[in-house]
Every structure is written in C-alpha cells, then in structure tokens.
Amino acid sequence: MQIITQTLTTPLTKTAKLTGYVLDNTAEIDENRVRPAVVICPGGGYAFVSQREGQAIANQMNAIGLQAFVLDYSCTPTHFPAQLAELATAVKVIREHANEWHVDPNKIIAMGFSAGGHLAGSLATMWNQPVLKDLGFNPEEIRPNALAIGYPVITSGEKAHRGSFDHLLGENPSAELLEQVSLEKQVSADTPQTFMWQTYEDQAVPVDNTIMFAQALRDHGVNCEYHMFPHGPHGLALASAETAANEDQIVPAVQQWVGLFKTWVTTNVMD
Template sequence: MRYFEETINGVDGSEALFRGYVISNSEAMDPDRVRPAVLILPGGGYTRTSPREAEPIALKMLGYGYQAFILDYSCAPSEYPVALLETAEAMRRIRTHAAEWHIDPDAIVICGFSAGGHAAAFFSERWNGAEVREHGFDPEEIRPNGMLLGYPVITSGPYAHRGSIDNLLGPERKDDPKWLDLVSLERHVTADVPPTFVWTTVTDRSVPVQNTLLFVNALVDAGVNVEVHIFPEGNHGSSLGTRETDNPTGWIGNLTCVQIWPDLVDRWIQGRFPNATSWK
C-alpha cells in the first residue's frame, strides 16, 4: 500500500491537506484490478477537521478494498467558496490519477460527516456550477459518482447548526438571506446530485435528524436514488460508533446500533458499482 500527503492551495492563501491511501496491485492476484475510491471530508463545524472522522474511516474503507483519500479542507477564517474549490481539486486529482492509483474513474464516492457532510453535499450540488467553471475546472473531470453522508449539516433554516453555517459564510454574509439560501442544501437538489447513502441518529442534539429528513425528501423529489438509515440512538459525531473513535471523555460511547453502517455502505457501493467490485 502507498500512503502520501499533498498540499492543495486555497484561493485565499490557505492550504488544505490531501492524503491518499492506495492499495497496491499484485501480479499474484490481479495486476489490472481497479477499485472504487472514497474521498472523505471530516466534520468539525467548519472550524477544523476532526481526526475521528478521517483516518479511522479511511482504514475502514481500505478494509473493504476501496482506495481512500482524506481532504482536510480549509476552515474558518476561510469562507465559501474555499473548501468547495479545494474539494474540486481533490476530485480532479483522484480522477486524473485513476490509472496510477488503480481506481475506476466512474466509481468515485464523496463522503462527509457533520459539517464535512455539508461540504460533500454542497459540492455534489455545485460540481457543475459557476464557481468551479470560473476557476478552470472541467465539471466532468470532478463529477462525483456517489455520495455518502453521516449525520450531515444540511439546512440554514430552523434546524440549522448555526455554528457551521456562520463559519462557512463568515461574519459579513452569515445573516444575508441570499447566502443563507445558497447554503441551505435541501433547496437546491437537482437530478445532477449523485446517488446517495445517508445515515444519522434520532438523538443527535447538535445536528437534528430533520437535516437528513429535509435532504432525503428533496433527493426523492428530484429523482435521485437514495438509501437512508436513521438509527435510534447516538450522540453527534458518532463516527464508527466504536471505542476506537470515541472521544477521550467517553461522551460518544460504544454504539452498537450504528456500527453496522460501514457494512451497509459496502453493500451499497457493490450495488452501485458492480464493474469495480466484481472481484469481491
């Protein structure tokens, strides 16, 4: 396996960290094997990117045989559209290097948790929008083929996680109705959003379950294929729901009910991309 780190320069002078975990091919098995890839955007309220939703998720995806990448995108004081454009560059690198990194270029899944879920879903709505075109990206080169969201921030409305929204927009735009509408993702779903897998918990007090419900309803209305799992318990930031990804205080807990979500994602990816998972 190959591990690497690269820098992505933000348009405001910030730097994002792009990390790759690439499984090697072997003459003893299948030298021409290609795999799906998962680009992971950790959460953190657009103030940071949480390690709990980064490498543990990447290692889990590697365990299923998928190439895994992490983007520690720029957060506050960086504002929209910095993280969006950094995500576009990460997607461009993955697809550009698909042959070198043994990836099926038609099986690239963007994945995000909490505010990273907002970043992933925002990108999945804007991958062919004006922002990326104006910065020289070819939309087809950065198009996501699937989307995986865990307890995502979605809305700027009554159920908003206002901290995430405020940090993304910055002090001058955070109360402007025009910008609040733009980042309320349930209002802008189209058929161009990729097939989606989303999960959350009923007892999330930081990002209420209504965020997921609003987004799922919008996906269905737009004709986007979606699989949704709402687990009965779990604090915000559940990650894998294991002791390994719990925080030092034990606040997250060992959540047996949510621990199944990676297996469900594995089945979902196999169903979405059979040509890239025929070796499983």
C-alpha cells in the same frame, strides 16, 4: 499500501492537504485492478478538521476495497467557497492520477461527516453550478459519482447547525448566500446517488437535516439509501471505541453503518 500526501493548490487557497491510503495491486490477484475511490471530509463545524473522522474511517474503506483519501480542508477564517474548491480539486487530482493510484475514474465517492457532510454534499449538488465554473473548474473533472454522508449539516434554515454556517460564511451573510449553501435547495436531477445515515437523538444537528435532504432527492428522482438509527449522539464516526471521544459515542447498533455502506457501494457503485 501506499500512503500519499498531496498539498492542493486551488484558485482560492494553497493549504489543503490530501492524504491517500492506496491499496497496491499484486500478481496473485490482478496487477491491473482498479478500485473505486472515496474522498473523506471529516467534520468539525468548519472550525477544525476532526481527526476521529479521518484515518480510522479510511482504514474501514480500504477493507471494503476502496482507495481512500482524507481531505484536510481549510476552516474559519477561510470562508465559502474555498472549501468547496479544495474538495473539487481533490477529486480532480484523483482523476488525474487514476492510473498511478489504481482508481476507476468513473467511481469516485464524496464522503463526509457533520460539517464535512455539508462539504461533500456541496460538491454533489454544485459540481456543475456557476460557483465552481467561475473558478475555472471543468464540471466533468470534479463530478462525484456518488455521495455518502453521516449526520450531515444540510440546511441553513430553521433547523440549521448555526455554528457551522457562522464559520463557513463569516458575519452577516446575505440571504442569497445562505440560500446557496442550504443543500436541500440545491438538489437537482444531476445530484449523484446517495447513502446517508444519522441518529434520531442527535441534539447538535437535528435529524430534520437528513430528512429534508432525502425528500429533496426523492423529489428529483435521485436514488437514495437512508438509515435513521434510534439512539446515539452527534459525531459518532465509527461508533466504536476506536473513534469514540467518550463512552456515549460507543453505540453497537450504529456500528453497522459500515456494513450497510459496503452492501450499498458493492451493489450501486462497484457494479
């Protein structure tokens, strides 16, 4: 395995870091093998980037057979759309290095958790919108081929995780800006196929967020696999002792999301 670190220069920032966990090819199997890639955006309410939702999840993605990358993106006081530009740049860089990093450039998954799920979902819904075109991005270079999100922040409306939007947008954002970052309103037929999960008991980000997003995907004919687990708090990551901040975050039933994702990605992305 190669561990690759890239500092990303975007039209708005120069501080984001992309860390890649890249599986090597071997003569025993196939020296020319290419794999799908996943870009992981940890959560943290746009106030910080959670370490619990980074490398440990990348390791699980490697085990599935994906080239895994973790994005350490900018947080407050840096505001939207800087983070979106950083993720777009990460996808662009992975495509540019596809041969070197043994990546299939047509199979890049944006993955995120909590506020990182909002970031991944923002790229999935805005990759061809003016917000990124106006920054000089070519939509086809930054388009994710699939989206995978866990307990994501989605809506800026009544069921919002208000702290995430305060950090993302700053003080007194306009109604137009709040509408722009409310992802259930940004879904279109161009949004890629999606895998997502959340727990019913999540008290930080109401489960209404994923329900709204799933309904919007269905309304636009976008394929979606959605799992609502009955028990567990917010921020579960792998829901195991490896990533738990406390005992409440060890939830064996939720640990199966990785296996469910493996089946989904094998069936819908790898084929």
